[in-house]
Amino acid sequence: GERVTKNNLQIVVRRHAYINRPHISDLDEVDKVSNVSEKRRDWGNAINTSIFYGRTEELATVKNWVITDRCRLLGVFGIGGIGKTAFANKLAEQVQAEFTLFAWKSLRYAPTVETMLSELVSFLTNQAITALPSDFDRLLAMLIQVLKQSRCLIVFDNVESILRSGETTGHYIEGYEGYGQLFRQISEEHHQSCLILTSREKPSDVLPPESSDRMVRSLQLSGLNxxxxxxxxxxxxxxxxxxxxxxxxxxxxxxxxxxxxxxxxxxxxxxxxxxxxxxMNVFEDIRELIDQQYSRLSDLEQQVMYWLAIVREPITIDNLRQNIVHIVSKSQILESVISLRWRSLIEKNANSFTQQFIVMKYMTNRLIDMAFKSTIEHNPEFLMSYALVENRAEDYIRETQIRHILQPLTKRLVAHYGTVETLHRELHSLLDRLHDRQTSIGYAQANIINLLKSSQEDLAIDDDHL
Missing domain, CATH: 1.10.8 (Helicase, Ruva Protein; domain 3)
Incomplete structure (x- = not known):
């Protein structure tokens, strides 16, 4: 009864093959599993956390999940730079004595699931990779057997590298769906081991923090106090x-x-x-960090991000929907907001949503960049979709939008054209183009009028200085 699509065909076939496989004890590979009672550690390319501050409460909570509750799958999520890798490293250091085998694996360069399983099973079973089977199902069966026989702790770092970009979070890159089956198998089968995932985004196989499932846990890592x-x-x-x-x-x-x-x-x-x-603007190192996450967003997620930067205070889903020019359903907005939360790019405040300062600063800069490009290229599409200043907003909101969005954009345009008069000529030309359009012009006309007013005020200020 499972629906099969071109995107999930491979994983469905694998899952049904796994369900109908011979019992693990009948597989030849079981005989190949060496004695794994001796404690061994493979820290791979894990970072040095000898200097580590804070996270006392989070570490205590997660250690309880791993040691007392014996959770099988633990996800550690958070925005770039928040310290997910360092946290997982410190956690592993503090609980490793409870485990016979430990392995740290980075998914940063998106290894195939077969490659990852071969390396992992090779270490856990103390066998050469060449002695192992090459197909996914047999490798997964061997891994599950080891997880049952021995208490293993495994860390997969940078899991976002195997997730698809350009749509809501949680879906795997084509050809990487086997990781989803791996995560599900580890979370569902009875064994004595634990897999820890770190990611900027939440895979669809990991439950949210409010879940009551003690075998699958999630921690959303926030900033330090x-x-x-x-x-x-x-x-x-x-x-x-x-x-x-x-x-x-x-x-x-x-x-x-x-x-x-x-x-x-x-x-x-x-x-x-x-x-x-x-x-100051978001400096280059941090901009690049958020760039990586922004580039993975769906079109609607990007629209939500722009509007949160424009509104500059918590806003409800209904109000977000009213602001967006293109017709979208409430459920589509909700799906995008949930996805953005799991990407750690927005925060919930009661029934409203907003951005952290650093993300809002980044999105404001991006908004100004795109509005500048839209203006000088006489391509009004972006100006049609977003308001630089909300004419119906409260005065304090309008003042903030003028200060952080409209005025910086105006100064940049004046610098580009050389004089306010030249800018005005270009803006009036853009207005004429809008009047010739037969379709809706959205926010474009109001944006251009606000730019005309703002540049005129800057000219008056300059005259006063003279």
Missing amino acids: VEEARHLLNKELAFTPEISKLIDLYCGNPLALKFVSILISHRFNGNIQAFLDQE
């Missing part, structure tokens, strides 16, 4: 009066704080307030 984050910063910054504001601004993201502390020390002589007053 002020006291924990202090230890990551340069000593001259750690106890300055403005440090709490800086840490809150970057939501305790360890990697972001590391980058920003270096920047403040080198370019602002350790003056945090001077850095905050500059309202």
Whole structure:
């Protein structure tokens, strides 16, 4: 009765073959499994966590899941830079004594499931890869047998590398669906081992945190608190009066704080307030980090991200739907919002959703970049889809949108065209093109009028200075 599509054909065939396979004890491979009672460790390319601060409560919770509850599958999720790899590494260090075998595997370069299983089974059974079967089903059967015979701890790092981009999160790249069967098998079969996954995105096979299944657990890793984050910063910054504001601004993201502390020390002589007053753009290292996640979003997820940056405060799904130009259903918006939460790109606040500062800053910069490109190329599609300033918003929201979106875009356009007069000429030309269109123009006309007003105000300010 299972529905078969071109995307899941391979995995369905594999699953039914596995169900109808001979019992594990009848397989030749069982005889090949060596004595695995001797403790062995393969840390692979795991990072050094000798310097590690905070996460005391999270570690205590997860250690209880692994040791006391004996969970079989544990997912550690969070935005880039939040410390998922370091957390999994520290957890493994603290619980490894409970396990006979330990293996750390990185999926960063998306190895095939057969390659990963061959390497893993080779280590766990202490056999050469050449002595192992090459097909997925027999390798998976051998792995499950080892997980039953011995208490094994396995970490798969960077699981997002095997998930598809361009759509809502959780689906595997074509040809990598076997990982889904691997995760399901480990979570469902009775054994004494544990597989830990770290990922920026949640695979569809891992249950949400509120699930009551004690065998499959998920931890959404958030930022460090002020006291924990202090230890990551340069000593001259750690106890300055403005440090709490800086840490809150970057939501305790360890990697972001590391980058920003270096920047403040080198370019602002350790003056945090001077850095905050500059309202600097998201610097390159962090931008690249979020770029990687943004590039994986579906079209609707990208639209939601832009609107959250425009609105700049928590917004409900109904209001999000009203803002989006193209007709979308409430269920489509909800699906995208859930997916973005599991990508750790947005946060829930009661019945509303918003972005962390660092993500909102990134999306604001991206919004300005796209609006600039749309304007100078006389291609109004982007300007039609998003409001630079919401004319019906509360005054304080409009003022924030003008300050963070409209004014920076206006200054960039004036710099591009050389004079305000030239900019006005180009904007009026774009307006004329809109009037010739037979279809809806969305927010484009209001955006152009706001740019005309904003550039005129900048010209008046410049005249006053003169």
